[in-house]
């Protein structure tokens with residue numbers, strides 16, 4: 197098969213974050229493929245897309261490891277002929293105390309021989325805005341949004357110029373919203389001034405999608421852009437203006453028929469509401485008890501029996517924060533997580549063998565475990581179901597699977613039902 201050269205090469209620091217970015221690019225008209233890690237040689241030969249998003253799991257990795265993995269992804273994308281590169285991190289700028297966003301951005305700059313890149317996590321559709329360098333989550337500053345007590349990446353400083361400066365060797369500056377509001381030409385001028393001042397990375401403000409599109413336009417010739425998925429909104433138009441995008445429906449996926457299941461290992465507030473909504477409306481559901489798993493009870497076998505029904509079933513470990521804390525104090529955080537992820541992975545793999553073709557999965561870590569258990573290496577991205585969550589299809593399988601991966605925080609209360617209805621309606 198003759199493949200099209202990808203235009204945009206993306207490196208994402210986590211799994212559901214990669215899907216979120218891919219969704220934005222598809223909505224902009226770029227056919228997009230997400231790979232699980234750096235693709236193997238076999239996969240490399242037939243990936244056909246305008247944008248490729250390599251999903252890493254580097255968000256909480258030590259800087260050295262994150263740099264090494266990101267450079268390896270960059271090399272692969274360069275070898276495929278990508279013209280521009282995007283480093284995707286979380287819209288809440290999640291990074292550990294030692295922080296790897298600065299080191300990865302600087303290493304990518306060095307490899308691409310470029311001395312400047314913007315850094316913009318804003319994603320107004322999900323309530324994340326940046327003003328005068330300060331990140332807001334809806335109406336709260338980052339450090340009062342709940343993110344200050346995140347177990348792995350507590351964010352206690354809302355001024356991102358300070359956060360990024362603390363992680364970087366080079367000078368960090370600011371492109372403030374009043375400049376962004378003036379349009380792309382003003383942003384380009386501001387970037388030139390910052391470069392003269394020796395600034396190598398600049399937090400870019402954005403309080404609306406319009407600001408994000410302006411930033412994208414101003415970065416048309418930038419070898420490297422860094423940010424959340426929001427700022428990628430402005431990039432497809434640059435390729436379209438240059439006549440490089442094919443006139444195709446980027447989101448078109450063939451319909452996949454067959455039994456469906458919803459697997460939820462997410463413990464987030466949004467997912468708890470989605471599980472409650474499913475139960476309230478009489479959806480068929482089975483709760484996985486982590487303590488029963490720890491006692492070695494045949495929980496997986498019971499779930500496989502229960503899911504034999506023709507009706508789509510929700511299998512979930514999702515529980516309130518108090519219940520999760522209780523389980524974690526008995527089993528340990530990592531052990532509890534691993535037991536559940538492993539069980540949901542085993543259920544997914546066995547259901548696939550039994551003929552299940554459609555999987556809706558909630559939770560970033562859980563998504564990683566399930567996709568791995570299903571042996572999926574790459575996904576083609578289809579239509580958006582809710583902001584940040586598209587339908588996807590596995591690539592390279594004789595019998596492809598329809599897969600939806602939902603980041604914990606995303607999706608409306610009726611998301612599970614909506615996702616299943618959406619998969620029903622996919623057209624060939």
Ligand SMILES: Nc1ncnc2c1ncn2[C@@H]1O[C@H](COP(=O)(O)OP(=O)(O)O)[C@@H](O)[C@H]1O
Nearest residue numbers: 462463464513515523533536559560561562604
């Ligand atoms: N009832 C529970 N008790 C303890 N740990 C749980 C429970 N439910 C889910 N978990 C674990 O919590 C983690 C949730 O992470 P993830 O899948 O990324 O979703 P999210 O970030 O949305 O909570 C997983 O490791 C999962 O196995």
Ligand SMILES: O=C(O)[C@@H](O)C(=O)COP(=O)(O)O
Nearest residue numbers: 212213216286287560603604
């Ligand atoms: O940018 C975002 O908010 C998301 O794309 C993202 O990265 C979410 O991460 P998880 O909460 O770990 O799913």
